[in-house]
Amino acid sequence: MTDAYQDGEMINRSARNSGLIVLARFISDFGAFLNMVALSTYVYILSQSVMHVSIFLACRVTGGILASVFGVPFFRRFTGRLSLVSFDVIRAALLAMLLIFPSSVQLYILPFIALGIGIGNSMFAIGLNSQLPWWVDESRRVATNAWLTSASATGAVTGSMVSGILLAASGYELVFVTNILTYLLAGLCILPLRFLITPAANELKSQRKEWSNLVKGLRVAPLMAGMLLVTMADTLGSAAHNVGFPIISELLTSGSPGKTMGLLLAVWASGKFAGARAANYVLLKRGIKTERLFFYGVALMSLGFIFTFQQHGVPLALVFIFIAGIGDGLADVSLISRIQSENESLRLPIFSLMTLLQMTGFGVGMLIVAPFYIWLTPALVIIIFHGIPLVTLTIVWLYSRKWQPSH
Known part of the structure; x- marks a missing residue:
């Protein structure tokens, strides 16, 4: 009876985790495309220079590259939901800087914001994908990945469309506020996640050893x-x-x-x-x-x-x-x-x-x-x-x- 109860609890927890992860991924990708469209055009309006837009996009890509290098040691040391939530909070905080600092300063801090968002987006994806087997049982894993891909595609298009609508209706500040809320909501979806089985403590290895x-x-x-x-x-x-x-x-x-x-x-x-x-x-x-x-x-x-x-x-x-x-x-x-x-x-x-x-x-x-x-x-x-x-x-x-x- 106890074993049956535990199995049922595991199945329910896996299903709940799966739903929360898919929702978090949709909201996160919605936010990522919302700010990609808005920030790219915002940089051009502030600078009137294609070169500044190129630098902004290059910083965003560089952030993703840095995340791929440091993702392994980070998630070896910090497993679980809180590490993912931290990247949602960081991305929200970076965007909040655009509501705090005057426009005369924003052009100089936007490359750093792009770098931070690039790191946050990639670290969130690496951490979520690599730890998913600890949250979702094997029988549900392919279905969850299918819904994650579906959610990502839907988030990409709706984020781009909503960004354009909000920009036309109310301007950049409302887009930034909406974007901050999306990252915080994604973090709230991650918080209830619970491991099906607590992973064993990872042995910390050097980067060279990991890649070897x-x-x-x-x-x-x-x-x-x-x-x-x-x-x-x-x-x-x-x-x-x-x-x-x-x-x-x-x-x-x-x-x-x-x-x-x-x-x-x-x-x-x-x-x-x-x-x-x-x-x-x-x-x-x-x-x-x-x-x-x-x-x-x-x-x-x-x-x-x-x-x-x-x-x-x-x-x-x-x-x-x-x-x-x-x-x-x-x-x-x-x-x-x-x-x-x-x-x-x-x-x-x-x-x-x-x-x-x-x-x-x-x-x-x-x-x-x-x-x-x-x-x-x-x-x-x-x-x-x-x-x-x-x-x-x-x-x-x-x-x-x-x-x-x-x-």
Whole structure:
């Protein structure tokens, strides 16, 4: 009777934790995109300089890179919900500085705010993803990851849309106040979380030892290493289509490019939502391997974006960007679920490495891609940069078939 009660309590706690984590992720990503849109335009209004906007965005990316480096020792020492809540409070406090300091000072502190928010966003994601197996039981984990991806996509679009509406209606102060509240609400969602099983105390290792163990672990898991390599290659494709969205929107509808870009992003997010739900079904019901689904997802995503940028009309562009979103959702859920299946000693370093690859690749990719749009047509640029993950994917796939024993 006692065992049955304890099992029931564990199931209820896991379900409650899962719901709170998904809600926290939605609110956190909503806030992240709310301030990304608002702060980028705010920096430009204050400075009237594209260079200042570039510095601001570079500081934000740098924050993500720093988080990927220091995330491992931090979460080895500070586990649990309070470490995540602290990053919500820090992000809220940084934004509060814009309500306290006069506009004449704000231009000089905005790069530091961007750096802090970049660190906070990435540390929150690393800590949440790496510790999720301690909060959610294995049977519910894939479903939770699917809902996390769905919540992230929904938060991205609604955050961008609400930011624009609030800016048009009331100005920047209301956006900053709303953003502060979102981070505090995300922290409140994290506070009730309770571990299913209290994790054992971690042995603190040097950074060199952590990364050495990671390299050894990836050597015996070549498919996992291949997934990370494809993820790094995919950041170049992501940089290309993010830079290209305003350009393709202008080409599709020169009269209202902003409206078209918003529509493209909304349909992409809808596709990502559908892809996340589909990943939940095929991984749990069909028993397809996470590695295989990841490769299918990346291929579908890159091909979807390639065909999107070949279109001359909005309807077909929306069809293909929806397909790209489905691939994104499939790849995202399968990658995170695969990493979470690793043992605890490797799970945190892999999430940190993934963040490092994504932030570095995206930052470098934005710098590399921009000149190509001057030299070549958008359709050709996307073929080149989304062709890179497709080629990498093919090489990894062929290698994996050679490595796997025949049956």
